[in-house]
Amino acid sequence: MDFFTKCFCEATVLAAKTPRNGISIKFSPLVDYSTLKKANAVQRLFLDFFDEACNNDAEAREVSLEALFTMMKKRIPALEQRIFLEYIKAVFRKDVDGVISDQKISRFDWRLNTHIYNIDSASNPVNPLVQMVAGFEESDLKQLKKFTERLDKIFALAKEKNVEALCDAEQTYVQYMIDSITEQFSVR
Secondary structure, three states: OHHHHHHHHHHHHHHOOOOOOEEEEOOHHHOOHHHHHHHHHHHHHHHHHHHHHOOOOOOOOEEEHHHHHHHHHHHOOOOOHHHHHHHHHHHHOOOOOOOOOOOEEEHHHHHHHOOOOOOOOOOOOOOHHHHHHHOOOHHHHHHHHHHHHHHHHHHHHHHHOOOEEEEOOOOHHHHHHHHHHHHHHHOO
16 A cells, blocks of 8 residues: 555656646555445444434534434443533534533534544544444554555645645545545645
């Protein structure tokens, strides 16, 4: 897989010398596909949590923390309020003391900030709530870490060389995770 990282980096250097200086990155050669599929299922589940808390009302723009916690507790019986609140505090930087109905999360914030693998957190890229749901093994975490390191190397070089990097679509069964990683890198 490091071979492909090298290939994408070489393509970046070549693209910098052309008038239409861009590269297209396919993520699948950069990570074990079974890990990507597993992470994708969890990413999708976290996005679905919001919809379920809104009773699948596509027009709902926000949901109360109380409704979100209640719904997640149904799906994850072992979920403690403390772990849920720590997740909300860490991910949304909200100062919350309890699950009450007047505290809300918008659909936009949930979609923008709910990443099951945080590329900017070297010490703990997977929140304890996410780990509780995902059950990632150490090998999965190592794969995801290596994957984001490879992408970081490619994107850093593209930025240095002023080369546009386009992320190629993958199969639908891994697209949620691809979107999550791409979104995080694009706001860096």
